[in-house]
Each structure stands twice: as structure tokens, then as C-alpha cells.
Amino acid sequence: MLKAIESVKYEKPPCILLRDADRRELFRSGLEYNAPARGVWNIVHMGLLVPEGHQVYVCAQGCLRGVALTVAETDDMERLSWVSLLEEDMFDGTLESDVVDGVAEVIEKLPYRPRCVLIFLSCMHLFAGADYEVILDQLREQFPDIDFVDCYMTPTMRETFSPVVWLTKRMYSLIKPLPLNKRSVSIIGCDRATDPDSELVRIIREGGFTLRDISLCGSYDEFMQLGESALNISYLPTALAGSQELSERTGAQALHLPNAFDFEVLSDNIVRLCEALGVGLPDVNGYRSRAERALEHAKETVGDMPVAIDYTAVTRPFELALLLGRYGFNVKYLIADSVGEDAAAFEALRGEFPDTELYSSVNVNMFDAADEQNEPVLAIGQKAAWFFSTDNFVDIVSNGGLYGFEGIAKLCGLIEEAYRSRKDRRTVIQQKGWGCSCNAQI
Amino acid sequence: MKNVSRILPMYTADTSGVCSALYEFGGMTVIHDASGCNSTYTTHDEPRWYDRRSMMFISALTEMDAIMGNDEKLVNDCVSAAHDLHPEFIALCGSPMPMMTGVDFAAIAAEIRGQTGIPTFGLNTNGTVSYISGAAQAFEALVREYAHPVPKREGTGVNILGMTPLDFPLGAERSVRRWLTENGMELVCNLGMGSVLDDVKQMTSARVNLVVSQTGAAAAEYLRKYLGMPYVFGVPIGRGFSAKLAEQLRAAAEPAVGGALADGLLSESDADTLVIGEAVYSASVCAALYEDMGIRAHLLCPLPCDDRFLAHTGGERIFAEEDIERYALEMHPRTVIADPLYRYIVPEGARHIGLPHLAFSGRSFQRSIPDLINTDIKEYFR
Numbered sequence: 001m002l003k004a005i006e007s008v009k010y011e012k013p014p015c016i017l018l019r020d021a022d023r024r025e026l027f028r029s030g031l032e033y034n035a036p037a038r039g040v041w042n043i044v045h046m047g048l049l050v051p052e053g054h055q056v057y058v059c060a061q062g063c064l065r066g067v068a069l070t071v072a073e074t075d076d077m078e079r080l081s082w083v084s085l086l087e088e089d090m091f092d093g094t095l096e097s098d099v100v101d102g103v104a105e106v107i108e109k110l111p112y113r114p115r116c117v118l119i120f121l122s123c124m125h126l127f128a129g130a131d132y133e134v135i136l137d138q139l140r141e142q143f144p145d146i147d148f149v150d151c152y153m154t155p156t157m158r159e160t161f162s163p164v165v166w167l168t169k170r171m172y173s174l175i176k177p178l179p180l181n182k183r184s185v186s187i188i189g190c191d192r193a194t195d196p197d198s199e200l201v202r203i204i205r206e207g208g209f210t211l212r213d214i215s216l217c218g219s220y221d222e223f224m225q226l227g228e229s230a231l232n233i234s235y236l237p238t239a240l241a242g243s244q245e246l247s248e249r250t251g252a253q254a255l256h257l258p259n260a261f262d263f264e265v266l267s268d269n270i271v272r273l274c275e276a277l278g279v280g281l282p283d284v285n286g287y288r289s290r291a292e293r294a295l296e297h298a299k300e301t302v303g304d305m306p307v308a309i310d311y312t313a314v315t316r317p318f319e320l321a322l323l324l325g326r327y328g329f330n331v332k333y334l335i336a337d338s339v340g341e342d343a344a345a346f347e348a349l350r351g352e353f354p355d356t357e358l359y360s361s362v363n364v365n366m367f368d369a370a371d372e373q374n375e376p377v378l379a380i381g382q383k384a385a386w387f388f389s390t391d392n393f394v395d396i397v398s399n400g401g402l403y404g405f406e407g408i409a410k411l412c413g414l415i416e417e418a419y420r421s422r423k424d425r426r427t428v429i430q431q432k433g434w435g436c437s438c439n440a441q442i
Numbered sequence: 443m444k445n446v447s448r449i450l451p452m453y454t455a456d457t458s459g460v461c462s463a464l465y466e467f468g469g470m471t472v473i474h475d476a477s478g479c480n481s482t483y484t485t486h487d488e489p490r491w492y493d494r495r496s497m498m499f500i501s502a503l504t505e506m507d508a509i510m511g512n513d514e515k516l517v518n519d520c521v522s523a524a525h526d527l528h529p530e531f532i533a534l535c536g537s538p539m540p541m542m543t544g545v546d547f548a549a550i551a552a553e554i555r556g557q558t559g560i561p562t563f564g565l566n567t568n569g570t571v572s573y574i575s576g577a578a579q580a581f582e583a584l585v586r587e588y589a590h591p592v593p594k595r596e597g598t599g600v601n602i603l604g605m606t607p608l609d610f611p612l613g614a615e616r617s618v619r620r621w622l623t624e625n626g627m628e629l630v631c632n633l634g635m636g637s638v639l640d641d642v643k644q645m646t647s648a649r650v651n652l653v654v655s656q657t658g659a660a661a662a663e664y665l666r667k668y669l670g671m672p673y674v675f676g677v678p679i680g681r682g683f684s685a686k687l688a689e690q691l692r693a694a695a696e697p698a699v700g701g702a703l704a705d706g707l708l709s710e711s712d713a714d715t716l717v718i719g720e721a722v723y724s725a726s727v728c729a730a731l732y733e734d735m736g737i738r739a740h741l742l743c744p745l746p747c748d749d750r751f752l753a754h755t756g757g758e759r760i761f762a763e764e765d766i767e768r769y770a771l772e773m774h775p776r777t778v779i780a781d782p783l784y785r786y787i788v789p790e791g792a793r794h795i796g797l798p799h800l801a802f803s804g805r806s807f808q809r810s811i812p813d814l815i816n817t818d819i820k821e822y823f824r
Contacts, residue, residue, distance in 0.1 A: 011522045030519045031499040032477055034484045036492045060538040062455030062569030066482035069451060069804040072783060077449050084445045084452065086570050087541060102446045109448045123476070124538050127508070155476035156539050157505045362477070362502075364523045368495045426492060432485065441809035 014363035019354030023339040023346050032362040037382035039397040039434035040312050041191045043153060043167045044070040047118050048079060049191070050171055052220040054114035056103050058083040059122030059153060067120075067153070073432055073440040081106040085124055095130050100138045107143060115220035116147035116174055123156040149174055161241065168242035171214070177250040178227035185277070186212040186229035188246060189239020191398065192435055195410065198403040199270060199287050200233070200257065207279040231276055235259045235403060237315055237341045258341060259399050259407070261319040263288055266404050287405035294412035295327040301416045306377045308333035308388050310361065311340075313381030313396050319345035320380070323408070325353050335359045335383050359387065378419055380411075382429040391422035397434035444762040449786045453745055454608060454801045456567035458487040459576030459657065460535045461498045462606040465490060467584065467639045470497035470529035472520055474545065475537035475569070477502040486804030487573075489607050497529055508539050513546075517553050524558045530639050531587065532562040533580065541568035561587050573608055573801055574720075574746045577657035581633055585661040589645040591669060598627040598695050599648035601665075603673070604658020605634040608801035609720050611808075617815035618654070621678050624816070625688035633658060649695035652676065652687075655722045656747050662701060675748070676704030677726035680819040682733030687726075701748075706732065708753050715739035716773055716792075718766070718780035719799050721747030725754070727779065727797070727814070734819055739779070742769060763787065779823065782807055795823060 012028050044067045047055045057067050057080070064082045071080045083102030089095060103119055117139075121130065132150045139148045151170045155163060168189045185204050187194055193215045194201050204211050217223040226232075232252045234243035240256050247254035255276050257269040267284050274281050307329050311317045319342040321331045331353065337360050339346045349356065360366060361383050369387050377388040385393035394414045396402070402410050431438045457473050461483050464471050473480055480500040484491045488498075501516050520532060532554055534547050547564025555562040563583045567576045581603065600622055605615060615636030619629045630648040631641035634657075645665070651673035653662045662673040672694045678684035687704045694702060706729035715731065717724045721743040731737040741754040744761050752759060760769055767787040770778060778788045782796035783803045798807035812822055 011525045029502065031472055031523045032480070032502045033499055034478070034480045036484060038481075038485055060455070060569040061452050061571065062457050062482065062537060063479070064452050065454050065458070065486065065804075069482075069486045069806065072451055072803060072806050077451075077783070077786070081446070081448045082452070083443070084447075084570070085538070086445065087568060090542060098443075098445070102443055105443055105446050106448055122538070123505075124542060127505075127539065127542055155478055156503055156508060160505075364497070364499055365526050367497060367499075367527075371495065430485075430492065440805045441807055442805060 010365050012363060012365065014365040014369070015357055015359045017354065018334070018350045018356040018358050021350065021358055023343055026336065026338060026358065027360040027363055031364045033364050033367045035361055035366070035383050035386050037312065037386045037429040038432040039382045039395070039429065041397070041433050042066070042070060043120070043151070043163055044080065045074075045433040045436055046164070046167050046171065046191065047151070048074070048076055049214045050116060050118065050174070050220070051217050051223050052115040053079070053118055054106075054110065054116075055080045055118045055120065056082065056106055057120040057153060058085065058099050058102065059120070059124065060085050063122060063153060070432060073438050074436050075439055085122065090124065090128055095125065095128055096134050099130075099135045103139055104142055107146070114146060116149065118149055118151045118170070120151045120153045123154045126152070126154050126157055147174055162238065164238045165241050168239055169245055172226075172242045172246040175224060175227045175246060175250070178225070180230045180251055181228040182230045183208065184210045184212060184225075184229040185231045185233065186226045188232050188234045188243040189236055190215060190401070192401045194403050195401050195407060197410070198406045199282065200235070200273065200403050203270070203273055203279065203282060204277070207277050209277065231255060233257055233273070236398065259315055259403055261314075261316055261323040261408065262345065263291070269404065291405040291408040294409035295323070298412035298415045299328045302329065302378060302419050304330045305419065306330050306332040306375060308335065308377050308379045308384040310335035310379070310381035310383040311337070312383050312398070313394065314399050315340065316342035316345065318342045318349050321356065322349045322352070325349065331356060333357050333359060333377065333384070333388065335361050335381070335387060337361055361387070378415065380415070385425055386429055391425045392418050393423060393425070394418045395423060395428055395434075400434070444765070447763040450763045450766070451783055451802065454487045454573045455569050456571050456573060456576030457535050457537060457569055458483040459573030459578070459606075459608065460533060460565055460567060460580040462487060462573070462608050463577040463580035463634055463657065464533055464584065465496045465498070466635065466637065467642065468530040469533055470499065470520075470523060470527060470531070471533045471535070472499050472501055473535055473537060474501045474516060474540045474547075475503055476500075476539070479537065487608060487800065489612055489800065489805065489808055497527055499523065503539060508543055511543060513550055517550055517557070520554050521557050524554070524560055529560065532558070532560055533565060533583065534562070535565040535567040535576065537567070537569040541570070563587065572745050574656050577604070577606055577608070578660040581658055581661040582664050584633070584642055585645065585664055588639060588642040589665065589669065590643070592644060592647045594649060595628070595630070595647045598650065598692055599630040600627050600691060601630050601645050601648045601651045602632040602634075603651050603653045603662050604655035604722070605632055606655070606657060607635065609655045609657070609723055609799070610635065611811040611813050614813050614815055617813050617817075618678065621684060621688070621816040625692075627688070627691065633661060646671065650674065650691055652691055653701065653722060655720055656745065659701070659748060666701065673701045674704055675701060675722050676707060676729075677723050678816050679726045679814045680730030680734040680817070683726065683730040684816040686733070703750055704729065708750070711738070713738040713740040714775055715777045715779065716742055716770060716775040718742045718744065718778065718784055719797065720745055720801065721751040725751055728754075730814070730819055731823060735823065737823070740773065742766065
């Protein structure tokens, strides 16, 4: 990896020193490489979270392939069907009727009656101006007992909402308003349950509130009960829009408590949460001290070993790098293609640790980076493990359900574990959908 | 509806076919599609991706570039990447969005070739048809660009056309080379697995081409038509059929005749076994079953193929889930040999022998794909 910065002059360099980075555009756009780290969830994994739901994808064969094999690998073939689009479908006036007829045929053939059907339309539909309302109206008329929702697999349309943000909005649009229950609280937009030891979950549960989360729902009816929550909490950036939209519809309060690595933000999160719930403040300093002790302990264990962090591991990689850097960790490498909600941390990191090396994950000149010799590195994230060819890595994606001060303490434990023991990188990082079952012969 | 599937997955698409075909030749292949859309290929369709580097990229097409027809960005990005990576050639292939906006890949390829001096070709893919089309175009383009007349070598030199991991397990390239050697022939170029660009340049020193999947047919036909090279369809599966195929290959090496089907590839009457899969490979399985085990089998190919392979289904082309299911039901087979993910439509009472096919089930069973080339197949199909 070092070779890339020091010895080769590229037209579009895949790496820069942080001091030279402009957060508006970290790297010049161009052709893109795709690293074989597969832990990040895709829209199919997300759609599977809706209990008793069935997904139907309507798109070209090439696009269908990825979604169909996602469920093949998780043994969920029974929960996904498809309608393929051909070139002539764009021009023969059947764009909408093909969706209606195809989805109806799928429903009739299913061995069970789904409670809801998520219909995924494609870039081709958006580009051709397909009329979604007509599609939904006709299907609702034919199948009044089933909830239909239009979803989008439209990666080309990334200048509006990302596919993950879109899907979060659409999934939670299924929830109908119920009389609000002040003792019911929902966490919105997570792929996995939030760590029960986190201050977020403990404060809610110890206050006697019912915690609702899609990943905890065993039935569609249970999922619908999210409609009674008087407080909807989001902490992932991709969940914010969906949580706000849901709250607006049900009349609940929306509260965004970002999963930060900044102690002030985390303390403020606790205060805001307690205010919203109307409960007393817990021992914030106690939580904070535990995180501090864990950081110090991990630093002692890891010593000066170079650390690499990638953007798939945590939603605020620059903020994590800043925190670890301030505790003495040798955070030498970062892998990120853009700056997200931790722009302030990015600027602070640039000021305090300007020699940090920043790598793109998609730049074409990274395609053989994993073959470069480099010093032993401790990686946080699958892409960092791949590019730095290290088996000493923390295997998490999108914070891995960890949250808050307690999340930092647990992450430190994972860092120590990664330092002490090696993982089967080849198998671990190629498994699709972190935390999902996978029967693929990797 | 013919384009509806309740549960079966689909075969991989033309863009993956292009990438798979060109993987080992040192070129740079660019899919003109949205960011991340190459992950289907690199995750499910390319078992070499983790261990072996190849310049397979995506253009990261955005809605604005599509709407505004910003082809200049694609040209500039390809030229820039070529400057950094020095590929032997550049291949461009399209996806649904460029199809809708009518992107002229031939013109873009000409522009890139002009700016870089690197051989560049545009391929007519759109993500809506199977890998057979994409891989076939890619192989043909490669042959058109690099296979020029060279003196014939001594003995029976053979090219293998159409071998990719989409249809064959990794290692099959070594097995087929061994088989040729054992039968007194010499491999010149294996178009798809185990050869490099210099081997393509030597292809016309061979005397005959063996087409091991439908993806190799277009290149074979080009080599026959313009360079006088005969070709034979068939995969040397099992013992008996492999021996017959070797004999036929040697015979075909003499006169420059058209594409011949290996003896025994066509339909067996009164079949009680159904083989579902790619035409050349699966027809060869049928032939091998008969030669080695006396089993009469029919082929059902749900992919584009040479018309002659349709003899098994009475000339009927069968692609849709409902038609495959119906055909299998009406045939009343005792055994169905097909990818494990066909298990959902195997008729009740029929035995299903899983024969994993990467182009269908991706990496789900990739380590269980058997190498049946020139080997004893009785144990596998017992």
C-alpha cells in the first residue's frame, strides 16, 4: 500500500495524505473497482426483515441475478420472485401491465399468502417514467388482503436518495398509524438488533418501556405495532429520513441520536433520550469512564501497531480515527471514498493527524493493492482487511449493532481480540450480509 | 407469463459472460453501469476474483450522465485508467440504461482506440439476455483482433473454444490439456481458461477447434469462415465419449469442414433421464451417460444454443420456469440431472442428482462442481 503513495505516479491517485484531502471530493471520479468484501447488507437482506413479506423484483436479468443469489445463499428462495424485463418491454406499452400481471401470477403460485409484497422496480422503470400508482392501485384492487409497497433498485439514480435510504423509507411506510402509546419506543432502520448492553437499550428497558425494532419482530402484526410508538429513534444516517417520514405519519416524536465516537455527542444523546422518555439521567460519567478505560486498555495491548479503518465498519470512520488517535493509537490508514455525517471530525483529524494516509476503495488503481507488501496492520473493517491483507481484523459492518459509550468499550474488546487472534479472512469477508446465514461454498 | 419466476434463479447475464470470457487475457473490461453493479459478477459469477487480479471495472454511470448523454466521461475515464494500468486491450459492454439511451459503444471504442492506441472493442450487451451472448461476442472479438494466419504446427494442434468458469470448474483447463496429450494432440490455446493473449495470436497454428460450450461457437464459426479452421462441438466427459470425441477431433483436423456435433450428442429415444443445463456441456453429459453407463438421457437447454441441440426437446426452445416445470412433468423422468437449485421443480418421485452450474447457482455450490473431463463418471451419477 505504501508503494502507491511513494513511488508510482498515477493520473488518478488512489491515495492521498489527509492534509491534502478536500472533503467535498476526496478522489476524482472514474472507473470503479469492486473489492471482494461482501459484509455490507444489500436491499434484499433488508427486505427480508419484513416478517411474512414477499419480495418481487422487476428488472433486467443482470440486475436480478444478484438479488436472486443473495436469497439462494441465505436459503430464503421461498421469499423472493422475479419478473424479467426485456428490451422490447420498454417500447411496447406493457411496462406497467407486465408488473401487475407478473406480481399477480407470483402471488397465485405461492404456497402461502404473504401479508405484504415489496415490489422492486428498476432504473429502467424510473427512466421510462412508469406509473407506479397505476401498478399499486390495480394490485390492491385484486388482492385487498395484501399490503403492497413500491420499492426501488435504482443504483443509477444515486443523485437523489441512496437505495438503502429509499428502502428504509418504503419499508416503514407499511406501518399504519395506531393510537400512540407513550410506553412504546421504536428503533428505526437498523439491520440488526442494537446491543442490549448499550446505554440506549438499557435506558429504554430499565425505564419500563416496550422496545420495538423490526429485527425483533416475529410476525407482520408485531411489525405493525411499531405504529403505536410515541418515540421513534434512529441512529444510522441511512435511517434518518425513514424515521422522520414514519413519525410524521403516525404523530410520533422522531429523535436522531447518531452513533458517534465523540464523547460530547454521546453524552448529549443520553440527555436528549432521557428528556424524550421523561426519565431521570443515569450515571453518564460511569458510561464514559468505562469507555475511557477500555480505550486505554486496548491501546496498551495494541501498542504502536498501525491501524487501518474502513468506512464499511462504522458509519463515522473519521470520528473513530480521531478518537483512537487521541488515545494514542497509531491510526495510519483510512479507507473511504467520501465524507459522510462526520465532516467535522474529518476536519479535526486533518488538523491533528495530517499524515494519515487516505485510500479510495473503488479507484481502479486499487485493483491489485492487496498484493502489495505492507507492514503488519490491524484492520477495523472487512475492506481494510482486504486491502492490507491482514487476518488481524475487527469484523463488523455498520457498527455491528454496537452503540454509544458501551459500543466503544465493546469495540475496544474486539480490537484487542483482533490483535491477539487471526481470522479466516477469505471466508469471513466474502460472506454476503454480515450476520446473515450463508450456505455459499466460498 | 414467460418472464416470471416464482422460485428459480436466472442464468447469469451477458455482461458477466463478457467479463468471464476476457478475464485471463490482460485486458481491461468496462461495464457501463451504475456504481456497485459489477458486484453481481465479482461475487457470484467469478470464482477467480479473490485470488487472481484482472482489470474488470464499472463506469459508475449516474442518472445525470445517462440523461445528458455524457459519453465523454466514459471515454475520459477509460483513457485515464488505461494510462495508469496499461491494459493489452479494452472491452466495453453495456447494461440496461445505455440500451435505453442508445449509447454507441462502437463509436466510443473507436474514440478510445484513437486516443490510446490500444485495441478497443465495444460489445453489444444490455443485461437482459444470458451470458451465452456476452461471452460469445467477447471471444469472437478477441479472435477477430488477435488470431491472424500463422504457419501450422506439426501434429494435431487443438484450440479449446468457450471454456469459462461459468460452465466449467477451475482446473478443467488442466484436465482437457491432459486429455489432448493422452490422445496424441496438443493444446494451442484454451480460449477462456488457462491461456494468455500470446496463445490467441497462435491459434491458427492449430488444425482444429473444439467448442466446449455455446459461448465458443461464434469464434469457431469466424475461424472456420475466414481462416478455414474446422470445429467440433463436444466436451470430453467420461471415458467412452471422451475416446470417441478424440477420434472425431483427429478426423476433423484433416478437411476444413463446418461445425460438427460429436457423435452421440443428439437425442436418445426412450430416455428416462433429463439433463438440464448449457447445451454443449449437458449434451456431452447425455452422451457420456450412454457410453459409460447405458443410460438414455434427454437434454433440456434453457439457454440459447445451436438449433441442432433442440432435437432433444423436439425443436422446442424452453426458457421459462413454467415451461421447464411442465416439460419435466410431462417427460416423467426417473432421474433429473441439474443444478441443485432446480430442486424446486423436479417432479415428485423423480430422483434429482445435483450437477452444480456456476452460471446458474453462482458460488452456492462452487466447490462441489465436479470435473468430469476424461474421468470415471459412474460414481458421480450412480
